[in-house]
Amino acid sequence: xxxxxxxxxxxxxxLASAAGTATAVSAQQDHSxxxxxxxxxxxxxxxxxxxxxxAAVSSRRQADARVVEVxxxxxxxxxxxxxxxxxxxxxxxxHVRTEFIPxxxxxxxxxxxxxxxPTIEVTEGDRVRLVVENKLPEPFSMHWHGIEVPIEMxxxxxxxxxxxxxxxxxxxxxxxxxxxxxxYHSHMAMQEMMGLIGLFIIHPRRPHTPYVDRDFGLILQEWxxxxxxxxxxxxxxxxxxxxxxxxxxxxTTPMLxxxxxxxxxxxxxxxxxxxxxxxxxxxxxxxxxxxxxxQTTAYEPGNTVLVGVAQARDIEFVAKNxxxxxxxxxxxxxxxxxxASMVGPLMTSRANLARPGTMESGLxxxxxxxxSDAAGTAFGRAVNVGAEAERSVANMPLSTQAQAGAQxxxxxxxxxxPGYPQDMFMTMDREVEKPETYGLRPGWTGGTMxxxxxxRVLTPEMFDRIQEIxxxxxxx
Ligand SMILES: [Cu+2]
Numbered sequence: 001x002x003x004x005x006x007x008x009x010x011x012x013x014x015l016a017s018a019a020g021t022a023t024a025v026s027a028q029q030d031h032s033x034x035x036x037x038x039x040x041x042x043x044x045x046x047x048x049x050x051x052x053x054x055a056a057v058s059s060r061r062q063a064d065a066r067v068v069e070v071x072x073x074x075x076x077x078x079x080x081x082x083x084x085x086x087x088x089x090x091x092x093x094x095h096v097r098t099e100f101i102p103x104x105x106x107x108x109x110x111x112x113x114x115x116x117x118p119t120i121e122v123t124e125g126d127r128v129r130l131v132v133e134n135k136l137p138e139p140f141s142m143h144w145h146g147i148e149v150p151i152e153m154x155x156x157x158x159x160x161x162x163x164x165x166x167x168x169x170x171x172x173x174x175x176x177x178x179x180x181x182x183x184y185h186s187h188m189a190m191q192e193m194m195g196l197i198g199l200f201i202i203h204p205r206r207p208h209t210p211y212v213d214r215d216f217g218l219i220l221q222e223w224x225x226x227x228x229x230x231x232x233x234x235x236x237x238x239x240x241x242x243x244x245x246x247x248x249x250x251x252t253t254p255m256l257x258x259x260x261x262x263x264x265x266x267x268x269x270x271x272x273x274x275x276x277x278x279x280x281x282x283x284x285x286x287x288x289x290x291x292x293x294x295q296t297t298a299y300e301p302g303n304t305v306l307v308g309v310a311q312a313r314d315i316e317f318v319a320k321n322x323x324x325x326x327x328x329x330x331x332x333x334x335x336x337x338x339x340a341s342m343v344g345p346l347m348t349s350r351a352n353l354a355r356p357g358t359m360e361s362g363l364x365x366x367x368x369x370x371x372s373d374a375a376g377t378a379f380g381r382a383v384n385v386g387a388e389a390e391r392s393v394a395n396m397p398l399s400t401q402a403q404a405g406a407q408x409x410x411x412x413x414x415x416x417x418p419g420y421p422q423d424m425f426m427t428m429d430r431e432v433e434k435p436e437t438y439g440l441r442p443g444w445t446g447g448t449m450x451x452x453x454x455x456r457v458l459t460p461e462m463f464d465r466i467q468e469i470x471x472x473x474x475x476x
Contacts, residue, residue: 003175005017006120006207007011009238010234015078023316027065028127028189030081034207035039035298041457043063048174054095064122065474066122067203067207068207068211068212068213068214068215068264068293069121069215069217070119070121070198070199070201070215070216070217071214071216071255072119072216072217072218072219072245073215073216073218073235073245073247073252073253073255073268073427073436073453074244074245074246074252074253074256075114075116075118075119075198075217075219075245075246076114076118076119076246077118077119077121078091078111078112078117078118078119078120078121080120080128081121081427082152083129083300085127086126086127086128086129087119087122087126087129088129088130088131089128089129089130089143090112090131090133090252091111091112091130091131091132091133091142092111092113092116092133092135092138092435093103093109093111093132093133093134093136093140093142093186093196093312094109094110094111094112094113094135094180095107095108095109095135095136096108096109096113096114096195097108097230098110098114098115099251100223100241100243100246100247100248100251100337101247101250101251101337101428101431102428102430102432103431104248104249105230106223106225106230106231106232106241107195107230107231108195108223108232109136109186109191109194109195109196110196110259111196111197111198114198114246115195115246116195116197116199116219116221116245116246117184117196117197117198117344117347118198119198119199119200119201119217120184120198120199120200120201121199121201121203122176122190122200122201122202122203123176123179123202123203123204123205124176124177124178124179124202124203124204124205125172125176125177125205125277126176126202127175127176128171128173128174128175128176129171129172129173130142130171130173131169131171132164132169132171132172133168133169134164134165134166134167134168134169134170134193135167136166137166138156138188138191138337139163139164139165139166139188139285140163140164140166140186140188140191140196141155141157141161141187141188142170142172142185142186142187143155143156143171143180143184143185143186143187144156144174144182144184144200144292145184145185145200145310146178146180146182146183146184146290146291146312147174147176147178147182147200147202147329148177148178149172149174150174150428152171152350153173153174154174155172155187156187156237157187157188160469163188168297171285171328176202178202178206178292178316179202179203179205179291179292179293179401180202180288180289180290180293180312181199181201181217181266181268181288181290181312181314182199182200182201182202182290182312182381182417183198183199183200183219183268183270184197184200185197185198185285185421190234192270192441193223193224193232193234194232194234195221195223195232195246195272197219197221197268197270199217199219199268201217201266204293208293209264210316211262212261212264212316213258213261213262213263214255214257214260214262214263214264215263215264215266216255216263216264216266217265217266217268218244218245218264218265218266218267218268219244219245219246219268219269219270220242220243220244220267220268220269220270220271220275220307221242221246221270222239222241222242222243222272222273222451223239223242223243223269224236224237224239224241224270224332225240225241227338239271239272239333240337240338240396241337241338241450242329242334242336242337242450242451243290243451244285244451244452244453248337248449248450248451249328249337249445249448249449249451249452249453250428250429250432250444250445250448250449250452251432252402252448252453252454253436253450253453254324254433254436254437254440254453254454254455254456255327255454255455255456256451256456256458256463257319257456257457257458257463258319258457258458258459258460258463259319259320259457259458259459259460260318260319260320261318261319262316262317262318262319263316263317263318263319264287264314264315264316265314265316265327265455266288266313266314267305267307267310267312267313267314268290268311268312269306269308269309269310269312270306270309270310271309273309273331273332273334274306274307274308274309274311275306275307275329275451276304276305276307276326276329276330276331277304277306277307277308277313277327277328277329277330278303278304278326278328278329278330278408279304279315279317279325279326279327279381279455280303280325280326280327281301281321281325281455282303282317282318282319282320282321282325282419283301283302283303283317283325283459284301284303284305284315284316284317285300285301285315285316285317286299286300286305286313286314286315287299287300287314287315287316288312288313288314289311289312289313289314290310290311290312290313291331293314293316302315309351309455316336319455319457320330320457320460321457322455322457322459323456324440324441324444324455324456324457325454325455325456325457326448326452326453326454326455327452327453327454327455328450328451328453329450329451330451331451333450334450334451335449335450335451336449336450337449337450337453348407374451381448402468418451425446425447426445426446426449427445427446428445429442429443429444429445431445432445435466435469435470436456436466436470438465438466438469439465439466440454440456
């Protein structure tokens with residue numbers, strides 16, 4: 001027996017193959033040349049309470065010459081060229097066909113073929129010129145979020161500039177006097193919900209201390225996409241796809257770090273909800289906001305940081321505990337794919353019948369009034385009493401393939417509730433396999449969905465092994 005949710009996703013897969021291969025953005029790049037080895041790193045040698053030797057300090061200063069490059073898994077870097085001392089970026093605002101997970105094709109809007117847009121990575125003091133070309137079918141304007149620019153460069157349509165007409169271009173140019181985690185985005189609200197955002201990282205002239213060995217950047221987005229549609233519904237308030245750097249778990253590419261390294265993760269949110277991002281296995285310190293670096297006296301420990309809409313939060317920690325640790329939004333609906341009331345057995349058990357038409361009678365219930373006896377009081381969940389009208393249409397059992405794996409413990413249907421897609425534990429290890437997932441426990445994908453990703457704190461041997469696998473396969 002197949003779950004209707006699985007059948008649903010299979011339908012999407014055939015849709016994808018019919019539509020051709022989606023634009024796939026490269027996975028996490030290997031920046032080991034920039035980050036390792038760093039012999040003076042206190043986190044890889046002694047506890048930080050140990051006073052560094054003069055030699056270590058000297059070595060450390062030499063290391064300053066290189067800033068650790070920011071890794072943005074599943075999102076490329078924005079290329080630039082130098083023209084008379086100005087870093088010039090060509091930014092094309094355009095339709096991008098992408099995939100949130102294998103088979104889930106989405107027609108979004110992005111920049112230079114990527115959703116979210118490529119990461120701009122520059123240094124405090126740089127002068128930048130951003131040549132923006134609008135290839136959308138509607139007017140556009142770009143805002144540089146949090147960056148202090150002259151009013152003419154602020155990208156506010158109507159108040160600081162005319163909207164860029166379809167087919168038109170606008171050249172933004174300014175000097176960067178700040179450092180921190182910023183971003184660029186459309187200043188047309190509905191266009192934001194079509195995906196138009198990208199990271200704008202400004203490194204300080206001298207790296208902040210304590211130095212980090214790894215630096216990552218993540219963009220949180222949410223989408224409302226009806227079943228069998230590929231275009232986001234920017235009017236809807238029920239979000240069924242939650243992405244990190246344009247991928248939903250388990251297609252989010254894990255972040256790889258070596259045991260003992262100091263790690264920074266920059267998280268930016270642009271959507272309709274705030275996301276409490278929780279990390280397993282370690283406590284972290286919030287070291288920065290969308291306004292820049294926080295003073296050390298104001299540092300806060302935590303393991304969950306609320307990243308509100310339009311905010312950025314930098315977190316830092318020493319990766320002292322080996323393992324594969326989740327980093328995820330803790331809103332229950334955001335830890336699922338396809339979290340919408342219109343999917344699963346509630347829809348497909350009466351497929352092709354007329355649907356209730358109003359908010360009051362809707363709510364995904366296929367029979368009668370939402371509060372009628374037929375619907376019961378449980379809204380699809382068996383609660384032992386009062387829900388006799390509901391039939392058991394469990395999402396389980398898992399497919400034969402999944403049952404064969406080590407992930408299925410006990411009887412397949414044990415303890416499952418009927419009817420609702422959030423009961424699903426759907427493994428797709430093979431579909432999302434890539435070097436970064438090498439060595440993860442079989443079945444790992446069943447619990448990594450929606451706005452979830454993984455920080456893999458690896459032994460040096462395992463870290464190097466994965467780099468070898470990546471090199472063997474060529475560029476990812
Ligand atoms: Cu969330």
